[in-house]
Amino acid sequence: MLKSILLFSLICLTLLTSKAQSVQWASKVMSFSSEYSDPLLGKEYRAIHILGRPSKYPKFSATPSAWQSLTPDNPGGEFIIVSFDTAKVVKQVAIFENFGAGSITRVDALDENNKLYLLKEFNAGYAQANGQITRIRLANPTSFKVKSIKITMNSLRVSGYSQLDAVVISDGDSPIEDRIKLEVDPNAYLVKENLGTAINSKFNEICPVVSPDGKKLYFTRWKHPDNLGANKNQDIWVSNLKDKKQWEKATLFPAPINNEENNAVCGISPNGKTMLLNNVYGKDGQMEKGVSLSFLLRTGEWSFPKPIRIQNFKNKSEYSEYTLAPNGKVLLMTTEMKDSYGGKDIYVSFLKSDDTWTEPKNIGAAVNTGESESTPFIAPDGQTMYFSSSGHVGYGNNDIFLTRRLDDSWLNWSIPENVGPVVNTNQWDGYFTVSAQGDYAYFSSVENSMGAEDIYRIKIPEKVKPQTLVQVSGQVINQLSKLAIPAKILVKSRVSSDTMQIDYDPYLGDFSFMWPTKKPFYMEIRAKGFVTRRENFDFRDQAKYFESVQLLGLVPIEMNKQYKVPNLSFIQSKSEISKESYPALDEIVLILQENEGLHLLVEGHTDNQGDWDENLKLSLERANQVKSYLISKGISVNRIDTKGWGGTKPLNTSTLEEKRRLNRRVEFSFFVVQ
Template identity: 65%
Template sequence: MGIRIFILLIFISLPSLAQKVKWASQIISVSSEYKDPLLGKEYRALHALGRPSKFPKMAASPSAWQSMTPDSPDGEYLLVGFDTTMAVKQVAIFENSGAGSIISVDGLDQNNKIYPLRAFSPGYALSSSQITYIRLPSKTSFKLKGIKISFNSLRVKGYSQIDAIGISDSDEPIENSLKLNSDANAFQARENLGNAINSKFNEICPVVSPDGQKLYFTRWKHPDNLGANKNQDIWVSNWQPDRTWSKATLYPAPINNDENNAVCGITPNGKTLLLNNVYGKDGTMEKGVSFSFLLRTGEWSFPKALKILNFKNKSEFSEYTLAPNGKLLLMTTETKDTYGGKDIYVSFLNADDSWSEPKNVGPVVNTGEAESTPFIAPDGVTMYFSSSGHVGYGNNDIFLSRRLDDTWQNWSVPENLGPIVNTPQWDGYFSVSAKGDYAYFSSTENSIGAEDIYRIKIPEKARPLTLIQLTGQVINQKTKEPMAARIVIKAKGNPSDTLSIDYDPYVGDYSFMWPAKKAFTVQIKKAGYFSKVEHFDFTSEKNFLQVNRNFFLQTVEKNKAYALANISFDQGKADLKPGFEAELEKVIAILSDNDQYTLLLEGHTDNQGDWNDNLKLSLERVENVKAYLVSKGVNANRIETKGWGGSRPLANNFIEETRKNNRRVEFTIKTVE
């Protein structure tokens, strides 16, 4: 399906209005709801909650409440509640189809007292799909807690549907809060990527790598594709120094085979591809998703299927997207528990390399309609997806939603990306790089042949969070050679927000991306070496930034004394000075990673003052260091302490500039006997 794009980019946002519009947030009671054992939660009463799904082009939809039977002689009712009580001036009922069956609407106050708001005579509906308003001459004398809508379903032949129920404290029409308004500061033109990428055949499903350096897409029925049927194959293009894309090349086997192939995502370091389908050794394909890893030879491994626990999918299709940490998968699938059609689910990587049972990301994103083509941006927060179940232009539109916490079940209200991206036709697939400057998509509008790949510059409101990319090597300080190591990145103030990388110099530099708004630490760990911890703060950065940083590790030599570089003391004092923690983290890491090591702490002073007082002071200094290490989990039995007073100076004691270097604590790594 093509994505039609207009010349001007208009980002959609909901206006900030003085009126308070509240949407029904809970079902208190309902007479009946439509159920079908072959469906999920389509047509259930829960779809009458929240904002409307079919607006402004209202039509019958599974994302609306529908009674169990179309024409019930006993009548039907729907009682909904609101999360905020308020005096109201108007009520808006979005009747998706079969409008005209409402007989009365009553208000419910905080004490569950019922107040009649309006009775409806037969024939009140002007069309089969409409917004039915109740406008009161003044605000209600009570604070409204709920709305009860009663129906005579015999008035209108066939099913009637309720999509949403809104209340407001003003005269301004509630529908105004849903209007799709243009942003005058977001004008941009689309750009066809030209003959290097596009041909007279179909180019679809673009995925840009997080660093923006590679563009993967699928070509269908191209004569250079593999196999007799020339099914979908993966092609790739590289971003060149002259700021153009290179001529696309066919990806080699085993990534491509005679069946349908597509890239779903790629990790920030470019070394792991997420591929649609499960690859059989005999060339056959099954439903699912696979990983392929870049080998030291420069070739790609045979795709390995991801084991997703209790994965089920009633739909013929499914799409996948990988979070930048490589430990989380978003997917579309259809089960008996979906809100309607395909929903977006989340799965987490387990310690045994399996993936957890998928969880629905919730009704803020998922609707009674089918959601599809999710793409999680490199910031790990911003998700783009396609749906026809939110306020839009007609068929499936592309929306943006941002993750609100680490459960991946709480999301911001989806925002329509506007008419440059969305059309009255089906629109899907939206891929952005870490820079967040351009989006890539397919379109038939003014294409070279069939569907082509285009890009547009993204307005600031629709961009992912600003990212920092760190790249470089871990280097042996003595030999100056790169070496394998473990890299652990942690958000300051939130230790559970972590990213781990096993760096292997044989496959290139390490690379990771991190949201600029989060200050973080990077710890480099390797058995037999001092851990290195560095602190980074890019919270003032507004644009994507690439930082090259090499980390040098020092070998731990047993039975050799080391001065703690950042553990110094004021004259005559034993208190640890601010900034000591980073240095002691190295010691803690060594003892944590090497059970066979013990630690000797030796305290020193300068030569100022009484000899006996200095001896006591040196012991106090090492005891303070020991106490801190024990408080962080180091067994006290692994730490031996000695104090030498001023008997072992490291530097000249004649002047303060050098004398201060003698006020120190040294540590020696020893092997357990």
């Protein structure tokens, strides 16, 4: 892996000096003598894995997430040159020899002109252990700025392979490892709550998925005697939350979701009506590798799983895990492909207009390592991802980490943070999931379990919480009849490009979605035969999760009835339309696009100040400006008529400008040509 460059999380950042020393980890490989490669592997053991922070500290061991030479014993020796983001004066160098320590013969520094300076030579036998931090502490800072470090090795000094995990430089004397110390909490296990016999047994309980409303817990049991089939393969179980935050005794989930093969829930949509499932279901009961979707029917049953078709999806590993973003259009998965950094990596795929999914893209070296990453989970905020890995600094052989999406590409992520000793143990930990409320987290662990893996929950530590969410739910109704109507709801952030499309069917229940409170948004509600409605929302003053219920009424389109264009007004004596008016006009475009038989009459008005003839001309110019905008959006010129009324139809006769400006307007009405 390209180790994390800055792992903040639950790591001690306290320095021993009054002035903070500057520390840089190697960020680029400039040259090397050789690197291990295998046609059956991805990028394991490559030189790139020496970059960033170490993956096997403090427990040193062999790892594919470190640089390893092509052969174990090369008479000609080996070397590697790494550079740093910024050239700087150096007082200290540290090399993490995670395995086969003792091969280094000398370390040189290169200045900005690539001139070589010897920093230290090493005699045979300098290593005190098979894995160690090898330090160079200079009596005085270098007289030049160090841009690169060259490490020369005699691989014959140590029998077998030697691995280098990381290289770091500093302008201070404080031990560099202080920067990556893990938090120690001997009482952490007291905070972790085993969910008890209602959920756990002496068999394996893994893959917990809590519904966004926090009221249902889905999980997988393996080899349980009540599972389906003779082999008792993995089956899905479900439990409901009781009033006192306790879970009822779990029950076996019904067919067709469970069958005699391996079954697992990967995620639940924010409205609780779409279920992401591992594997592709065959009508004959057989299963293939892949992922499927099941939908909640009006009867209350779940549909037969529909496969998700991902272009050029290939997996060299036997296993994959999946998680679906809250908008339903972004799928994250673990798979092993040709460009994997090592073992399974996390990839992303996007929903296309033809209902297939794009070829998976590796989400990058900030998250993926030379080890295998597993059990990714996108929180309901659509921004925070939890995953399990042994390729970042951790407590055991597999820890849970947190990373946050930095942009809308889904390829740039923050440096992973270890979620800490409350969750992570010295054994295997994974399957971390949270509800939208952000109160509890659920995960699997073998520590102090009833038998095999059990499911635990904790109060989510503040530092690893997802963003605070609002759950918006409700109905779309006919404003006149008060009856629920089918509609399409577009939810769009007012501060980013985040969007969500909801097809609302009143027969399936209320619409429901989650949204980060820190992002103001608007809802655009469209239905055939109704005037499009747009509503703005801003919940930035809400510090905790809460629910907002909306009853959204749409006005039926009535023929020959005048409607005022909202948010469309004019400067006195001007006809130009401002960009702020475009969204309101776009709503008219949508109505005309969805109702091809409709025609539009656009009527312009002015106030009663000035010359009568000039006002008449200006009012028509305003109507024609609207007409031109609609035509530019693809509406036929033959469907739009215009009129100008000057100042003959005022809304307000006041002489005050604040009132008079309301007369400078455009109105529209729909009609059908007989």
